[in-house]
Amino acid sequence: MADLCAEVGHRLSPATKTQIFDVRRRLGEPLRVAIAGRLKAGKSTLVNALIGRRVAPTEVGECTRIVTQFRYGTSDRVDVVRRNGTRSSLPLDESGMIPQRLGVPRSEVAYVDVTLTSDHLRDLTVVDTPGLSSANTAVSAQARRFLFTEAPIDDDLDDDSTGALSGAEAIIYVFTQSVREDDVQALESFRSISARLSSNPINSIGLFNKVDKLASVAGGDPWPVAIPLADSQTTVLRRVVSGVVPVVGLLAETTEAGRLTAADCEALRQLAGLPDVERTILLASVDLFVNRECPVGADARQRLLRLLDLYGISFAIAQLIARPNLAAGELMRLLFQASGFPRLRQTLDHAFRWRTDAIKAGWALSGLEKIASHAERPYDRELLRDAIERVLQQPEYHRLRLLEVAQLVTTGAVGLPDRMEGELTRLALSNDAAWILSLPSAPRDQLVRAALEAATRWRAYAVAGASPAQSRVALVAHRGFFLLSQRVRAN
Ligand SMILES: Nc1nc2c(ncn2[C@@H]2O[C@H](COP(=O)(O)OP(=O)(O)OP(=O)(O)O)[C@@H](O)[C@H]2O)c(=O)[nH]1
Numbered sequence: 001m002a003d004l005c006a007e008v009g010h011r012l013s014p015a016t017k018t019q020i021f022d023v024r025r026r027l028g029e030p031l032r033v034a035i036a037g038r039l040k041a042g043k044s045t046l047v048n049a050l051i052g053r054r055v056a057p058t059e060v061g062e063c064t065r066i067v068t069q070f071r072y073g074t075s076d077r078v079d080v081v082r083r084n085g086t087r088s089s090l091p092l093d094e095s096g097m098i099p100q101r102l103g104v105p106r107s108e109v110a111y112v113d114v115t116l117t118s119d120h121l122r123d124l125t126v127v128d129t130p131g132l133s134s135a136n137t138a139v140s141a142q143a144r145r146f147l148f149t150e151a152p153i154d155d156d157l158d159d160d161s162t163g164a165l166s167g168a169e170a171i172i173y174v175f176t177q178s179v180r181e182d183d184v185q186a187l188e189s190f191r192s193i194s195a196r197l198s199s200n201p202i203n204s205i206g207l208f209n210k211v212d213k214l215a216s217v218a219g220g221d222p223w224p225v226a227i228p229l230a231d232s233q234t235t236v237l238r239r240v241v242s243g244v245v246p247v248v249g250l251l252a253e254t255t256e257a258g259r260l261t262a263a264d265c266e267a268l269r270q271l272a273g274l275p276d277v278e279r280t281i282l283l284a285s286v287d288l289f290v291n292r293e294c295p296v297g298a299d300a301r302q303r304l305l306r307l308l309d310l311y312g313i314s315f316a317i318a319q320l321i322a323r324p325n326l327a328a329g330e331l332m333r334l335l336f337q338a339s340g341f342p343r344l345r346q347t348l349d350h351a352f353r354w355r356t357d358a359i360k361a362g363w364a365l366s367g368l369e370k371i372a373s374h375a376e377r378p379y380d381r382e383l384l385r386d387a388i389e390r391v392l393q394q395p396e397y398h399r400l401r402l403l404e405v406a407q408l409v410t411t412g413a414v415g416l417p418d419r420m421e422g423e424l425t426r427l428a429l430s431n432d433a434a435w436i437l438s439l440p441s442a443p444r445d446q447l448v449r450a451a452l453e454a455a456t457r458w459r460a461y462a463v464a465g466a467s468p469a470q471s472r473v474a475l476v477a478h479r480g481f482f483l484l485s486q487r488v489r490a491n
């Protein structure tokens with residue numbers, strides 16, 4: 001895609017050329033993931049957990065009402081980008097967060113561009129968005145525009161900012177409790193902007209946040225309820241996200257950003273040492289925890305609530321009772337485990353990081369199609385359409401198709417026998433012929449033969465006995481194995 005942009009770019013009229021070169025530049029940048037969801041779903045909390053620093057304000061403050069982009073840079077910097085394209089830089093405030101006051105009237109702010117030295121951002125740019133169904137419809141409209149169509153900015157904005165905002169390539173959709181109809185709609189419309197990817201959930205995952213809130217109904221441990229709930233959400237959303245991961249964003253933020261101090265741990269230890277009955281009463285509700293007489297000071301308790309909430313506190317105390325000598329570092333590790341974040345990181349690797357190239361290529365292709373349909377000069381339109389056609393014919397593009405169909409199968413949208421599903425998934429996710437064909441130490445000839453046999457098998461399946469949907473999947477797999485045989489032979 002990058003080569004194609006470079007090749008046709010110079011032959012286009014200046015305006016179209018600028019757009020094409022923008023697409024090309026974006027291809028070389030980290031994957032841009034937007035965090036979207038309802039008001040107060042915990043989006044900014046998750047952004048902080050992902051970055052590994054508490055930089056985004058959570059709860060109150062003006063920043064959470066504005067689109068904020070976090071990307072890797074060699075120094076920490078906050079740039080407020082105005083609607084007219086001018087920028088003003090601010091330092092982070094004394095607690096290392098985006099300042100509450102941006103020094104620019106909110107109505108003039110297009111977005112906030114934050115660069116951080118965080119390693120977590122080296123291959124992921126994160127975009128925090130204001131709540132989608134906010135009562136303030138202007139904010140909501142701005143978030144929608146950012147996510148779903150074009151930048152929420154004026155036409156005369158500089159190229160840099162326009163490029164920075166022309167939509168996200170992938171999305172993490174955060175929700176709490178059950179999914180609602182307009183959640184599904186919001187996701188559908190995000191994905192329909194990239195027409196190439198719209199038939200499958202290749203570029204989005206769902207996050208079922210605040211599962212700790214289930215603890216009280218689930219007898220203390222939310223996970224036995226959260227996991228099946230997340231699975232059923234996955235079924236509801238299977239056409240829009242590749243999966244739903246349950247998390248406790250708050251615990252992830254607190255542990256990833258290293259917010260629990262020695263004093264906090266000491267307070268937890270003291271609570272663990274209280275008589276059973278007293279402790280049980282304290283932990284029965286937020287009200288009791290804050291207001292009851294207790295040897296641990298009220299401020300310290302308030303702070304623990306903000307950092308861990310009741311479930312996190314109860315969990316930590318249970319660990320300290322079971323192992324009184326537990327070191328603070330070990331307690332942090334256990335809390336991190338309890339946040340569900342390790343699984344989220346793994347899912348992000350599977351869903352986004354390893355597929356960045358494919359997602360980016362798909363994004364660029366739909367971008368080119370959009371530019372082609374809007375180009376003023378007929379010559380530009382022709383040239384671009386022609387170039388797009390050529391890309392679609394290429395074997396490399398076939399990888400995108402494979403990812404699409406593998407996703408349809410793994411999400412259950414199209415059913416296949418288990419063995420075929422496994423074979424297709426391996427083909428979509430790997431370049432290693434020996435692994436795909438389950439022939440670890442086979443010589444090249446044998447791999448070529450096996451790949452051709454697989455191609456024949458898939459074609460036979462496509463022709464005989466398969467449903468139309470299965471047949472379409474099988475034809476893509478057929479071509480995939482044929483291309484694999486050619487690749488092995490050429491090696
Ligand atoms: N108990 C609990 N609270 C959470 C969790 N995640 C976030 N919160 C709290 O929920 C509140 C809202 O979190 P934010 O991260 O500001 O939510 P947001 O979606 O960014 O909110 P807006 O930007 O205003 O739409 C904060 O008080 C968080 O501490 C969680 O997993 N469990």
Ligand SMILES: [Mg+2]
Nearest residue numbers: 043044058064
């Ligand atoms: Mg927020």
